[in-house]
Amino acid sequence: MLNIESNVEECVSDNTNLPRVGVDSTLAMDIQGISVVFRAYKQRPTTLKESLLQRLVKGKVQHYSTFDALKDINFSVKKGQVFGIIGSNGAGKSTLLRVLAGVLPPTSGKIVTNGTTDSLIQLGAGFDPDLNAIENIYLNGSLHQQSKKYIEGRVPHILEFADLQDFAYTPIKYYSSGMSARLGFSVAIDRDPDILIVDEVLAVGDERFQEKCKAYFDRLIAAGKTLIIVTHSLGMVETLADEVILLSAGKIVFKGTPADAVARYRDPDYQTRLHSQ
Numbered sequence: 001m002l003n004i005e006s007n008v009e010e011c012v013s014d015n016t017n018l019p020r021v022g023v024d025s026t027l028a029m030d031i032q033g034i035s036v037v038f039r040a041y042k043q044r045p046t047t048l049k050e051s052l053l054q055r056l057v058k059g060k061v062q063h064y065s066t067f068d069a070l071k072d073i074n075f076s077v078k079k080g081q082v083f084g085i086i087g088s089n090g091a092g093k094s095t096l097l098r099v100l101a102g103v104l105p106p107t108s109g110k111i112v113t114n115g116t117t118d119s120l121i122q123l124g125a126g127f128d129p130d131l132n133a134i135e136n137i138y139l140n141g142s143l144h145q146q147s148k149k150y151i152e153g154r155v156p157h158i159l160e161f162a163d164l165q166d167f168a169y170t171p172i173k174y175y176s177s178g179m180s181a182r183l184g185f186s187v188a189i190d191r192d193p194d195i196l197i198v199d200e201v202l203a204v205g206d207e208r209f210q211e212k213c214k215a216y217f218d219r220l221i222a223a224g225k226t227l228i229i230v231t232h233s234l235g236m237v238e239t240l241a242d243e244v245i246l247l248s249a250g251k252i253v254f255k256g257t258p259a260d261a262v263a264r265y266r267d268p269d270y271q272t273r274l275h276s277q
Contacts, residue, residue, distance in 0.1 A: 028226035033109035084241035115194025129173035162186035
């Protein structure tokens with residue numbers, strides 16, 4: 001059986017950009033008919049010579065199969081809403097998050113947003129391991145077009161939230177994974193977006209830091225920000241979310257209240273069907 005995870009080479013896409021204008025003023029994000037098709041290569045030439053030889057010997061043949069990671073996804077997220085996305089491993093949650101964050105273009109469909117968007121998906125992505133925390137904060141800020149003066153004023157707050165004041169001048173290649181994740185989280189949340197897309201970040205750090213993260217999300221919710229959360233923590237979904245979708249095999253199989261969505265996911269009949277696929 002072909003391993004999709006390790007053999008996916010590219011996303012088949014006709015849309016290179018996600019339209020993000022003209023949305024209903026009551027909505028933060030409107031997802032319209034999103035599908036994502038991956039090409040899974042069984043045998044792909046790695047050099048020009050191999051490619052030419054394959055064409056000469058075999059002719060023009062297709063060396064890949066396709067895999068539907070997402071299939072006609074439709075939903076909308078209201079301003080100020082906490083929207084949850086749940087599902088088993090392989091359901092399409094991470095792919096959907098990458099599309100919502102603008103990291104992955106969909107094969108078809110579009111997303112329309114109203115407000116600035118940021119994501120907490122891969123914490124610390126883009127950090128230079130040979131630079132220390134302060135240098136990486138400046139590097140990240142410059143990539144997001146923040147001024148030197150603005151970054152300078154935010155450095156103490158970021159280090160304090162991450163509990164890294166004593167390691168500010170230590171190259172992050174010497175950090176533990178937890179320290180790196182705390183720095184990545186603290187840098188990301190400092191940008192104060194209207195819409196925040198979150199992937200399992202409450203698993204970051206120790207219990208004390210997780211409490212700080214929860215307090216931060218509580219402040220966002222109180223300020224009327226929009227949160228889209230993907231998590232395996234069903235208790236967190238029931239506590240925080242206003243509305244939830246349940247994904248299975250790249251499709252939305254349920255949309256409703258957190259209690260109903262979690263009950264559907266935990267239903268023994270649903271789990272039996274899920275594991276028999």
